[in-house]
Amino acid sequence: MKKILLTLLLVSLIILPVAAGGSTEQTETVDAYGWIEDQMVNGLPGVNPLKVTGNIVTAGSSTVFPLSERMAERFSEEGYSGTITVDSIGSGAGFERFTVAGESDISNASRPIKDKEIAQAKTIGRNPIEFKVGTDALAVTVSSKNTFVKDVTLEELAQIFGSAVYWSDVRPQWPKEEIMRFIPGTDSGTFDYFVEEIFDKDATAMLSAENVQLSEDDNILVQGVKGSEYAIGFFGYAYYVENKDVLNVLDIEGIEASEDTVNAGVYPLARPLFLYSDASIMKEKPQVAAFINFYLTYVTEEVTSVGYFPASEEALSQGRASWLEAMEGTY
Amino acid sequence: MKNTVPHPYGKRIRLHETVIESLLFLFALMSVMITVGIVVILFKESMLFFSSDEVTLSQFLFGTKWQPMIGQFGVLPLLNSTITTSLIAMLVALPLGLSVAIYLSEYATAKTKSIVKPILEILAGIPTIVYGYFALTFMTPLLRSIFGEEVVQMYNTASAGIVIGILILPLVATMAEDAISAVPKELRLASHALGSTVAETTFHIVLPAALSGLSATFLLALSRAIGETMVVALAAGAGPKLTFNPFEGAETITGYIVRISGGDVSYNSVDYTSIFALGLMLFIITFTLNLISRSISAKYHMEYE
Structure with missing residues (x-):
């Protein structure tokens, strides 16, 4: 008797959410493509956010987060009435959600998807499509109280975040004070990118250094760097722009991060920012296709104010072509 | 039910008393089961950790990094x-x-x-x-x-x-x-x-x-x-x-x-x-x-x- 009751309770707990999920999907299929307008904007069919229904789930890079959040806000401001979630959990974790559990519709990433992640996605029937949406100049920053570091070379970065204990180990004229390191967590694309560029894909040196604080939350890093003149950290440029008054950004190899150097491709730590989705999701959930379309169409208008740099026109039009290909014949 | 004292006048035990008692017992049991479940999961997943080739118990307890x-x-x-x-x-x-x-x-x-x-x-x-x-x-x-x-x-x-x-x-x-x-x-x-x-x-x-x-x-x-x-x-x-x-x-x-x-x-x-x-x-x-x-x-x- 007691066992039966307990089992009933457990079974109902499991079934209820499933049943609820099923019923909402059915109501959404009415005129799924009503949001497409006749006019083409920037090479894609125009989107009318007022007519887009259903929810969108995105997750991934904390670097891409401010940009996606801004696009989501604008999408809602222009009339989208559904719920769009943007989770800031790191590129790696984002891909995990996208390719293993299949919980997210769009994966934000600050590094390209890895082959093994594509293979994983295929096992759950997803075929990731890449959209470049902007460019980040990875900002290596120190506190504005720090007066001695203005620029570093790539080799010096490897020392600062690796073997060196004191600042004076890197350059003799720097003070003999311990380096306090604030780096993005191991699940973030920024971490992966930095390891690849500076440490030739081997994270050992960076993780075994003394005084390392890791966090997926870039605001924690900002707080830490700002707190001490002997602290250094790196994160997406947008987080530097937001905290310009308390942080100094370093020149890398004598090159300042700016729109010119990033667009010209000379800033050494510039990297593309990505969205990933999948054609079957975009067809099943037209709201996802609508949002990506909207994103690709207007991202360049928003990207600078968030603190990043526009993707090249070539990269954007490649993304638009991928969108058209994915949605071919559906509307 | 074991503890219920037989009514002095031999009236039979009321059904709803039994129902209430077993319901309350069920809830008490549930909190115990939840605790047991947590402990079991903790042990099971920890065994995965300690059985991994990279980890030894002495390294875990005495390693300084x-x-x-x-x-x-x-x-x-x-x-x-x-x-x-x-x-x-x-x-x-x-x-x-x-x-x-x-x-x-x-x-x-x-x-x-x-x-x-x-x-x-x-x-x-x-x-x-x-x-x-x-x-x-x-x-x-x-x-x-x-x-x-x-x-x-x-x-x-x-x-x-x-x-x-x-x-x-x-x-x-x-x-x-x-x-x-x-x-x-x-x-x-x-x-x-x-x-x-x-x-x-x-x-x-x-x-x-x-x-x-x-x-x-x-x-x-x-x-x-x-x-x-x-x-x-x-x-x-x-x-x-x-x-x-x-x-x-x-x-x-x-x-x-x-x-x-x-x-x-x-x-x-x-x-x-x-x-x-x-x-x-x-x-x-x-x-x-x-x-x-x-x-x-x-x-x-x-x-x-």
Whole structure:
């Protein structure tokens, strides 16, 4: 008797959410493509956010987060009435959600998807499509109280975040004070990118250094760097722009991060920012296709104010072509 | 049903009584089952961690570096900072909490008591995340302005420890007050009759008599401090470091668990199973403390008739 009751309770707990999920999907299929307008904007069919229904789930890079959040806000401001979630959990974790559990519709990433992640996605029937949406100049920053570091070379970065204990180990004229390191967590694309560029894909040196604080939350890093003149950290440029008054950004190899150097491709730590989705999701959930379309169409208008740099026109039009290909014949 | 006394007039037992009894039993059973389930999962996942080729038990217990990404599995840095923050918390909470308890039970008038106690209870109701930001945005800057920014790092265990102390203060105060109030009034009256002052009575008669309850209080507060998560996750630092300097940042066991689970790492990785091993370790520590606290109150519990 007691066992039966307990089992009933457990079974109902499991079934209820499933049943609820099923019923909402059915109501959404009415005129799924009503949001497409006749006019083409920037090479894609125009989107009318007022007519887009259903929810969108995105997750991934904390670097891409401010940009996606801004696009989501604008999408809602222009009339989208559904719920769009943007989770800031790191590129790696984002891909995990996208390719293993299949919980997210769009994966934000600050590094390209890895082959093994594509293979994983295929096992759950997803075929990731890449959209470049902007460019980040990875900002290596120190506190504005720090007066001695203005620029570093790539080799010096490897020392600062690796073997060196004191600042004076890197350059003799720097003070003999311990380096306090604030780096993005191991699940973030920024971490992966930095390891690849500076440490030739081997994270050992960076993780075994003394005084390392890791966090997926870039605001924690900002707080830490700002707190001490002997602290250094790196994160997406947008987080530097937001905290310009308390942080100094370093020149890398004598090159300042700016729109010119990033667009010209000379800033050494510039990297593309990505969205990933999948054609079957975009067809099943037209709201996802609508949002990506909207994103690709207007991202360049928003990207600078968030603190990043526009993707090249070539990269954007490649993304638009991928969108058209994915949605071919559906509307 | 076994315990029901047969009705003196031989009436049969009412059906709804049985239903209610079995329902209540079911709920009691459920909470036990949940506990059992948690323990089973902790053990199962920890076994995955310890059975992994990279990890040995001795390395786990005595290694001085914790960085699972690159195969370093020494728990000492995490354990050390957990102990540091908890000790600091106890240094804050014990004297304060005990003083509050003594004041409330021995000195305060009924009116003051009716004002102070609810305020303490409000303190207990504040979400721990708020305490976390309190540590980060108030306590840390305060410490830094007192001891100098050179000495006190932005993230440090001292700030987190002090704030955990404030957080467990209401727990210590109310439980200690219960323990002290449980001492029979006759003892106090006898002491007064022999000419002792209130202070003498409190420190020589009442506190020793309440010792078992007080030790139980302290141990429970300690396990609460060890398990505290939000405050250390925000204020104590996000990198494992073996340091005895409370002004340096060092990640605690709970802080590490939060950081790793927050980024949802891959389920197959040793990082992921490591958090269960750490959870198991925390569980064993707090469980032992609770057992000790129970046996103390059972052993030294004095009956006054």
